[in-house]
Amino acid sequence: MLTVSMNVNGNSATHEVPDNTLLVTFLRETLGLTGTHVGCDTSQCGACIVHLNGESVKSCSLFAAQADGAKITTIEGIADGDTLHPMQQAFHENHGLQCGFCTPGMVMSAIELVTKNKNLTERDIREGLEGNICRCTGYHNIVKSIQAAAEKMS
Amino acid sequence: MYSNKYVKATNVNKAASIIADAEDGKFLAGGMTLIPTLKQRLASPDLIIDLSDCKLTGIEDEGASIRIGAMSRHVDVAESVLVQNAIPAIANLASQIGDRQVRNRGTIGGSLANNDPAACYPSALLGLGGTIHTQNRSILAEDFLTGMFETDLEEDEIIIGISFPKPDKAAYVKFPNPASRYAMVGVFVAKFSDGVRVAVTGAGEDGVFRASNIEAALDESFKANSIIDGLVSADNLMSDIHASAEYRAHLIGEMTRRAVIACG
Numbered sequence: 001m002l003t004v005s006m007n008v009n010g011n012s013a014t015h016e017v018p019d020n021t022l023l024v025t026f027l028r029e030t031l032g033l034t035g036t037h038v039g040c041d042t043s044q045c046g047a048c049i050v051h052l053n054g055e056s057v058k059s060c061s062l063f064a065a066q067a068d069g070a071k072i073t074t075i076e077g078i079a080d081g082d083t084l085h086p087m088q089q090a091f092h093e094n095h096g097l098q099c100g101f102c103t104p105g106m107v108m109s110a111i112e113l114v115t116k117n118k119n120l121t122e123r124d125i126r127e128g129l130e131g132n133i134c135r136c137t138g139y140h141n142i143v144k145s146i147q148a149a150a151e152k153m154s
Numbered sequence: 155m156y157s158n159k160y161v162k163a164t165n166v167n168k169a170a171s172i173i174a175d176a177e178d179g180k181f182l183a184g185g186m187t188l189i190p191t192l193k194q195r196l197a198s199p200d201l202i203i204d205l206s207d208c209k210l211t212g213i214e215d216e217g218a219s220i221r222i223g224a225m226s227r228h229v230d231v232a233e234s235v236l237v238q239n240a241i242p243a244i245a246n247l248a249s250q251i252g253d254r255q256v257r258n259r260g261t262i263g264g265s266l267a268n269n270d271p272a273a274c275y276p277s278a279l280l281g282l283g284g285t286i287h288t289q290n291r292s293i294l295a296e297d298f299l300t301g302m303f304e305t306d307l308e309e310d311e312i313i314i315g316i317s318f319p320k321p322d323k324a325a326y327v328k329f330p331n332p333a334s335r336y337a338m339v340g341v342f343v344a345k346f347s348d349g350v351r352v353a354v355t356g357a358g359e360d361g362v363f364r365a366s367n368i369e370a371a372l373d374e375s376f377k378a379n380s381i382i383d384g385l386v387s388a389d390n391l392m393s394d395i396h397a398s399a400e401y402r403a404h405l406i407g408e409m410t411r412r413a414v415i416a417c418g
């Protein structure tokens with residue numbers, strides 16, 4: 001067992017966990033933040049994406065211990081009270097989700113993509129989503145959502 | 155996942171002595187290969203030694219070569235202005251590895267220590283004739299890459315940095331596996347004043363290799379049309395559900411042509 005401490009969505013969290021606890025397990029099971037999903041065993045689907053010190057990472061492929069001392073943002077931490085984050089609002093308005101399983105990871109991945117890059121083309125957005133898999137939408141409305149959010153966020 | 159202990163080493167010598175005392179220890183860099191492997195129970199180390207506090211980052215210009223710290227992440231290499239200017243082919247290679255999240259964590263040292271037969275960096279190491287530096291010694295690319303998932307590293311040996319000689323021109327072109335993004339075939343072409351080196355990843359049964367008849371053809375004339383059909387044989391190439399050996403041979407020719415064109 002070891003003690004890990006991190007700041008999650010603005011709150012500090014310190015817990016004793018088994019050494020091999022994955023960050024996603026820490027978020028979902030220790031902290032009860034179940035918005036972050038697990039969709040695969042091969043680090044390919046991106047349903048588990050969160051921000052670690054502002055960068056998108058796959059929380060299923062990181063030990064909680066590696067995030068000791070870090071600032072983590074999950075899907076639960078991006079809205080401002082009842083006001084959705086522009087990326088969430090854009091997914092809502094553009095029908096960017098169907099079952100919603102991939103959505104938390106899509107949104108977290110897209111926020112980093114749009115924050116780090118200006119004037120994204122449709123192709124840039126599609127390539128930027130290489131790490132996210134959606135089984136429902138066929139991606140078209142996800143791309144539209146991100147384009148719409150990019151305009152609002154710029 | 156099997157249970158394991160986790161420690162963070164604060165320098166390379168400590169990391170080496172911790173692993174020497176462990177029953178079955180494993181170094182952890184970006185974890186983008188090791189953690190999926192642990193999750194699938196394909197490995198069961200009792201101790202994970204995290205190298206992230208060992209200060210192995212940083213990229214330097216050494217004149218005739220550049221040196222990249224082992225813990226430099228793929229995103230760091232892709233976005234490094236120094237690398238983009240000195241050997242743009244390496245920055246471009248790093249920008250094509252996996253996806254953004256993999257590039258935000260995965261490191262050059264981890265990729266080379268792993269020597270996956272479909273990984274990108276081994277082709278740059280062999281194609282440029284680079285050198286691996288560990289805490290004990292320096293190892294030439296040819297001696298370091300000993301086969302599929304095999305390297306010359308000792309159990310307690312840590313890659314601290316990698317030097318790549320600056321070529322006149324170089325380019326890396328890969329045909330990514332559509333699902334995994336690894337190379338189904340990747341070709342690194344480097345033109346030096348004393349000759350052309352061509353390294354092929356994703357295709358060889360023993361991992362990355364130099365394609366000597368392509369090198370000879372390009373030494374003769376550094377043009378895409380020097381790569382004629384039939385130059386690349388399917389012997390000793392991998393055949394799997396993704397591609398037959400013959401298709402891989404075809405892709406090697408085509409990726410080489412594209413790399414030569416990309417060299418400009």
Ligand SMILES: Cc1cc2nc3c(=O)[nH]c(=O)nc-3n(C[C@H](O)[C@H](O)[C@H](O)COP(=O)(O)OP(=O)(O)OC[C@H]3O[C@@H](n4cnc5c(N)ncnc54)[C@H](O)[C@@H]3O)c2cc1C
Pocket residue numbers: 042043044180181182183184185186187188189190205224225250251252253256259260261262263264265267268270272273274275307311312313314334335336337
């Ligand atoms: C979805 C996905 C797609 C990917 N696509 C590609 C791709 O297109 N091309 C590609 O090349 N790779 C790809 N990868 C692999 C990725 O590049 C990994 O980051 C890399 O292979 C391993 O680096 P790491 O830092 O994550 O190492 P880790 O996973 O931490 O370690 C890998 C191995 O190297 C050892 N090791 C690590 N650092 C050192 C060191 N400094 N000294 C000695 N031993 C060390 C570890 O003990 C372990 O055995 C992909 C991975 C994923 C999950």
Ligand code: FES
Pocket residue numbers: 037038039040041042043044045046047048049058059060061
């Ligand atoms: S759960 Fe699929 S990438 Fe993390």
Ligand code: FES
Pocket residue numbers: 096097098099100101102103133134135136137
């Ligand atoms: S909306 Fe169902 S997986 Fe993407």
